[in-house]
Amino acid sequence: MAEKFEKLGPIFEHIGHELGRIVGGDPDKTYLYAELQEGVVGAGVFKDEGNHVRYFDPSRALIDLLVEAWETEEPSKRWEVIEYEVLGTKFNAVFKFPDELNPDDYEDERRDVALHARYGDKPVIYPPIPYPTRPL
Template identity: 35%
Template sequence: MQTDGSDALLNEIGQLLAQDRDYPGVDTLLYAEVGHDYIGESIFKILGNQFLYRDPLNRRLPYALLELWEAQEGDDRWSELEYVLRDGRFDVNYFYPDEIDPEEDLADRRARSVRRHFGDKPIVYPPWDPDAFPVYDL
């Protein structure tokens, strides 16, 4: 059940996605996975004949997603969502745990979501930066 607070959070998420200075006004898909101890967000921009994966650039976005997830009433909470921002309007689809195949990889679900909303085009990911994350010798 959506509340006024949830509606405000959904609007805020759209505003946060629209703040991308490099790609303002570009159709965007946010695929997010949220649970008690994790938040994962994947952002895709449609650019002509390809999709561009964008690392989340706004520190507020995961908190807004968590607040939206926590605003749900009862124990039956969605675990993944698609948030499509197109022409200044948004559309949201929620996925509940019983709708998700636990054997299916998250990357496959994300790619299918991108194709469903924007067509079958290649997804371009930024080059891997090995210095972006700490490495530990175990």
């Protein structure tokens, strides 16, 4: 058990640093919602900016760290959801396991519920969807 915590602690610390890099500086008030299954990762990074919350795309480095943390667990004990928040210089991680999730809900529905529970009706600002350009 101690060996697992020795490995997870640095991974979670690196996740916090990567969140700071993603949001452009101080990771305070940053929230990560991610779902992992074998071969699939869905993640979103959110930063409380006062009157609104801003969404950031996860980086490849963040995805790799999440997979690394997930793979430290024995396959029968792996969580499916991690909610990771940074407050000041500390972080908190909460896990949900497959038997705690409704299999009929989609990841984006669960994420919306988690965001509403955390931020209420505060608007979430997403970047505009880029339109593909076509060669002339």
